[in-house]
Amino acid sequence: MKTAKTVASLKTVASLAGVSIATVSRVLNGDPVVKDETRLAVQRAIKTSGYHPNRVAQRLRSTNRSKKLIGLLIPDIQNPFYVDVIRGIEEYAYANGSAVVIGNFSQDPKREKLYIDILRSESVDGFIVAPSHGKDQDVEELINDGHAVVCIDRGLSNLNVDVVKSDNEKGAFNAVAHLIKLGHKRIAHITGDPAIPTTQERIAGYIAAHKHYGIRVDQKIIKGKESNFISGVEITKQLLALPDRPTAIFTANNLLTLGALETILQQELKIPEEIAIVGFDDVYWATSLNPPLTAVRQHGFEIGQRAIELLYQRIQQPDRLPANVIVKTELMIRRSCGFK
Amino acid sequence: MKTAKTVASLKTVASLAGVSIATVSRVLNGDPVVKDETRLAVQRAIKTSGYHPNRVAQRLRSTNRSKKLIGLLIPDIQNPFYVDVIRGIEEYAYANGSAVVIGNFSQDPKREKLYIDILRSESVDGFIVAPSHGKDQDVEELINDGHAVVCIDRGLSNLNVDVVKSDNEKGAFNAVAHLIKLGHKRIAHITGDPAIPTTQERIAGYIAAHKHYGIRVDQKIIKGKESNFISGVEITKQLLALPDRPTAIFTANNLLTLGALETILQQELKIPEEIAIVGFDDVYWATSLNPPLTAVRQHGFEIGQRAIELLYQRIQQPDRLPANVIVKTELMIRRSCGFK
């Protein structure tokens, strides 16, 4: 029961069908040159032997054909945005009989490097990566070595590469404009890690909205350190302790939003009457919050799909010019922003 | 720039160092038999050539040694519980230089089958699976064919297999007991898909708590269809429309909880005064809810770690008796259960 059965190989099938392994391979690969009679015999042998091709051998052998395996480097699998991206990629891969190897590097560049090495030596067809920062040398090296790479969420500053990402500036603009139109004049912005390009784009949108509506920007209420929950908690505390406390907060991602929400709750402030909030990143639990959260929705699933499409194009046409795909965001207006 | 550099192989290194590929392989594998001088020359050649072993060739060749690759079959990557499990598994794999291939089958048995086939033909060392249902034939076949398999969250009814899961019955018992101690006497239970073993165990805990405290069980307020959000919404609506409406709801997983929460919010009922709620599955946003949610925490990360430990044991010792690891749950008491 527990001893591994020997698995059927080309050889098994070949001897069963009374042909050579080359012929079996041809049938498997749909080579039209094979005689019908032979093909049938082989197909029968495949059935009865329960043969499944060995993808490892196929990958080792084949040089030009697709290996049906793509590598994914994700900064944080706990972030629902990336989960949507993964689903988009997987959906497409699944339809192609491709498998996806996910390396979740938890924002750790060392771990990112290890996964790059592993995936490289697994001979994947290509990579979809959210680089840990703007000048990610490991990803650059990958590209310079001739691998097909598509970046998501953020590009590379030194290299022209395929990128798929959200319209961050516009998304931030719309969120802040929404607050302004509701009468808010003193709006804080809790930013993500300043080293990430996305952070800068969202700040730009925040500022642009102020300019557009003729409202003064106060740099003292634009604050950010890291992109995580703790940072959201700390900065919210600082903001709420200010003598001229803001009437609204715009948070730059879902983790920061959560930190802000928890802090507001603890101080027993009413949303939106005492403090309004709008967050970047919509999440599936936003409508179950009390009050439901107004948020900028990123279409992660679409971002994933565009990314893998671009990747397959890049594989087939290594020299085409890099594309820059911007996926629209959408402001989901719910009840966390009203003004007294 | 875009033309793939030829990658260094054993051959490259061997000729650079002036030795045979066998010797290079020995150095790479730490064979102590190699002369120091030779070893150094080879190591130098490895450095200068930028050699990285080809894992595909290694996997094809080696029969008894670890392939450093494990397969993961996850029913729903959107469920934060599984994300925790994945992280636990990955942490361990990372420390071992192993990679993890994730197949997210979205509760679709067909897709599960495809991923099993793919992973099998990738010659993974073993599988960690949450079977789509109690009698999952594809997983059974995998085991019968001699593959190392560990199940998480639920076992297989026809086969004795390694299983790691939460103490579902006790977790449910504690949640319901908590409500009863707060004075609730009419507690509804929104269950998951009745076909999943987990669902039955949680129902058992719910009933046991009632028995233990001498409270009558009303089958009419134990309801469930699927394990998703929509099901949570629908059943909550039915429960709230009842003439003798329950004073509390115990939801069997995080998606159902979310559905219940949204419905309660829409009907503008106050939690916990008008309706109390306790959910199975703690989530990282539970403390940002208003009021913060009382929930049964499953230790997904530990479940993942136990599972991969068991898997490696199973690989080394294919004949040891199947283990059944139960990981404790923990009731996180917050503010959603108080009674008037």
Next chain:
DNA sequence: CTGAAAGCGCTTACAG
């Protein structure tokens, strides 16, 4: 239309 043979990049007995 089909088969024999080379080779992808490794590991591992077997000689020496």
Next chain:
DNA sequence: CTGAAAGCGCTTACAG
């Protein structure tokens, strides 16, 4: 201590 050779399961020119 080291090398030549076989072989893992495939694919693909090359003959015939």
